[in-house]
Amino acid sequence: MDIRGRLAEFRKQMEKEQMDLYYVPTNDFHGSEYISDYFKVREFLSGFDGSAGELVITQQEAGLWTDGRYFLQAKKQLEGSGITLYRSGQEGVIKLNDFIYEKMPEGGKLGCDGRLVSQAWAEGIVRMLSRKSAGLVTSPDIANLVWKDRPELLHQKAWILSEDYAGESRQSKLQKVRKFMEKWNGSHFILNSLDDIAWLLNIRGNDIPCNPVVLSYLVVEKEQCFLFAGNNIFDQEQKQQLEADGIILREYDAVYDYAKSFPQGDKIFADKRTINHEIVENFPKNTRIVDMASPVTYWKSIKNETEIANEKDAHIKDGVAVTRFIYWLKKNIGKETITEISAAQKLEAFRMGGKHYLGPSFDPIAGYGAHGAIVHYSATKETNAVLKEQNFLLLDTGGQYMEGTTDITRTILLGKPTKEQQKYYTAVLRGNLNLCNATFLYGCSGVALDYAAREPLWEMGCDYNHGTGHGVGYLLNVHEGNNAFRYRILSGPGKNPVLEAGMITSDEPGIYLEGKFGIRLENLILCVKKEKNEFGQFMGFEPLTYVPFDRAAIDISQMNQKEIARLNAYHREVYEKISPYLNEEEKEWLQKECEPFA
Template identity: 45%
Template sequence: MNIKSKICELRNLMKKHNMDAYIIPSDDSHQSEYVGDYFKCRKFISGFTGSAGTVVVTQNEAGLWTDGRYFIQAANQLEGSDIKLFKIGEEGVPTIEEYLYESMENGSILGFDGRVVSAKVGDNLKNKLSNKNIEICYEHDLIDEIWEDRPKLSDKKAFLLDIKYSGESSESKLSRLRETMKQKNVTTHVIATLDDIAWLFNIRGDDVKYNPVVLSYCVVTLDKVFLFIDENKLNDEILKELNNLEVEVLAYNDVYECIKNIDENECVLLDKNNVNYAILNSIPTGVKIIQDFNPIMFFKAKKNEVELENIKNSHIKDGVAFTKFMYWLKKNVGNIDITEISATEKLEGLRKEQDGFMQPSFTTIAGYKEHAAMMHYSATEDTDYKLEKEHLFLIDSGGHYIDGTTDITRTIALGDLNDELKTHFTAVLRGMINLSMAKFLQGVRGYNLDILARRPIWEIGIDYKCGTGHGVGNLLSIHESPNGFRWYIAPHIVDSAVFEEGMVTTNEPGIYIEGSHGIRIENELITRKAEKNEYGQFMKFEVVTFAPIDLDAIDVDQLSKPERDYLNKYHELVYNTLHDHLDDDERKWLREYTKNM
């Protein structure tokens, strides 16, 4: 069934339920960034495969809203579907709320599956559309009625993460959570975010590709804990641990009935950004609701020293794999057939050779020439470019290891580069270095520092339509709130938190020229304390990514002396960290590619 036929069937169902518009988001029931195959309704109805986007279907029009990372990809994938692309943030482009308000008649009905729309989004729609007496109907999953071969929910087994990797027991984490609940004067905390639940119980799983989490909900009171999960996924070790914690294990979908039975005297803490609309509407009238961020999000972001040592160890292994890959690529491009896909497979194979490797941490972005201008490009058999001994190749990849999660991007010169490519590469490198060298007072947020990375790129009249960096989980989500770098003040906590010691954040400025090239260089940084004096507590960054930055792509004359000194010291660190893990030829090559500039 093609896209047009799917939308036609959806419209027929909408008529059956008297719906004038229907929303299909990217989310699962937990507002996850990446979702299991069962939840990929937006992909099913539109053909767009990006990780972020929302489809709105009315009886007269269908539209996809997505952000700047996916403008090029979405335009290509929507071609011929009659779905209109709405570029979020572009001048003159309405928000979904504005579009629905303008296009829907008074007294009409807006539909969506309330389990996959966040409480925040649902409330905003309800409030925005109330002036036109538009009714919200959230009880129907219409996509399920037309998706004949819809995948099943995952039934994969979970495992307990040893304390030698987590650094803190679940008992301690629950105690900290309850102490924070008391400080906020709440008696019940509803948690739906999968990585928060995984962190709390030191459980990892395989229910979402690239995200080692388990489909679950959790309700914590001051004296009880309820975990809603498929018990068949839990081994004896996990069940014993949960029993010791006096956790009551209930069926996954029983969460809604449990919430309906919350006593009116309770005070419930929940984050409307991360709890679905159906859960919010299950809470009995009269129960006091405190809207606030999940305390676990902040606990989880500040890695303890056990976690940080493990994370660094995972990055050393990852750096070995990537350095071996870069050596292989430089040596063989132009001599053997290498494509975007085969290069991806080579790198993954080298990661698999490393101790404790589990799976990639996200879909590898491997773009040659103009493909790299698509920030989240993913090669297919139809688009798979052969790499030649010329131009630039961008590869953004990472791995989940038992001791940590990695995310690294390098852009590699496959041959001689013209002046424009070298200038753009050097501007990106300068931005990455300047942010890495930042020293700042405690209390600074990501939007205070973003200019350091973006300034060399802005100076040549170019920008990139995304943030400069994001938090990274410990064997959890590759994109972890609340820390990150972004030039504007976000209206929510994501990318807007104060930088605290132990946070791990990517540093990845870039330049993307449609139809020509894309450049990104990415390292991960640990926030550390520097000196404390009469001016306050100073903070700094410790780099934790170990892999060479391609000297062949740099115009050294455009680097300042501090920038050049930083690059030389970084490359010395890379060589000293990795050389014992390489063979003689690889070691000799690495010495050349980490030499002083």
């Protein structure tokens, strides 16, 4: 059945339930960015397989909203589907909620799966719909009725992360939560976000591709806590370890009945931006919900000494793998057939040679030439381009190691550069170096520093349609909140946090010229303390990623002396840290790549 057929069947079910519109987010029951196949309802109904997007279906039309990373991809994948693409954030493009309100008839109904939307979203949409005497209906799960061969909801084997890697015991972390509850006189603390739960309990799993988390809910009480997860995901020894720390295991779906059992009048901490609506719907009517940004998200973002030391080890291993790959590619391009997919597979093979390597931290983005201009391009059998001795290969990849999570983008020049290619590559490189070398007073958020990365491009009248950087977890999600570099100020608690020593954030400016090429250069950087004087505590960054930039793509005449010094210093460290792990041929090549510019 094609997309039009699926939508027709879906609309029949909407009509039976007397729903005028239906909302389909890209989500699981936990607000995860990446989701398992069971939850890919939006992809099933639209054909668009990007990692971000929202679909609204009416009886007459359908619209899909996505961000700048996916404009080109969505345009292509929605062709012939009858679904209109709405480019979020662009001038003149109607916002999703405005579209819902505009299309909603008086007294109508908006349908959705209440487990797939947050309580904050539900409350906001109900307020908006009330102006038309319309309402929100959160059952049944229509997708199950239409998606006949829907994948199973799997609960894979989980494991416990030792303190050698975590750096802090789960008892210590739970004690922090209980002190927080005691301070605010609360009886229950509910966590819905999978990476928060994994960090707090020092557990890891395999329920979401690339993100080592466990499909679960957690309720912390004053003396014990309940972990709602799949049956038999822990072995007997692991269960005993958890039970010894007061963690009681329950079935995954039992959280909804458990929510009904809260004593009336209890004070419950739950972040309405992350807890799913269906859980809250099951609370007793007079439950007092304290809506606060989870402190766990904040604690998790500040890596401890053990995590930092381990992350540095992980990035040396990852840097060796990526450096060896670049040398291999430069040496073999034009001598054998190499495609976008086979190049990514070759890099994965290099990573697999590293000790304690567990797998990729996200699906590889390997875009050659014009494909590189599609920000989150994913090669398929139909689009898999053969690499030639010309243009750029944009390669955005990452790895999960026992020692931490990596994320790196290098844009690799294949053949001789053009002046245009060097012009834009050098501008992006300058932005990357400027941000990494920024010095700032404590109290700044990433909003204050985004300009450092964009300035070289803004001076040229150019920009990139994505954030400059995101937080990265420790053996967790490659995208972690809430530290970030962006120039837009976001509303809501915890959205623009102060940059703290120990936070790991990506530094990834870029430029994307449709039909030509894309350039992105990404390092992970660690926030550190610098000088403290009468003016206050100054802060800065240290690079974690050590892989050379492409020497042939750099136009040194565009760079001032300070920028050249920064580049030379970085390349000196790359050679010092990476060369001991290379063979003589690779080492000789790296030495030439890292030679200082005059």
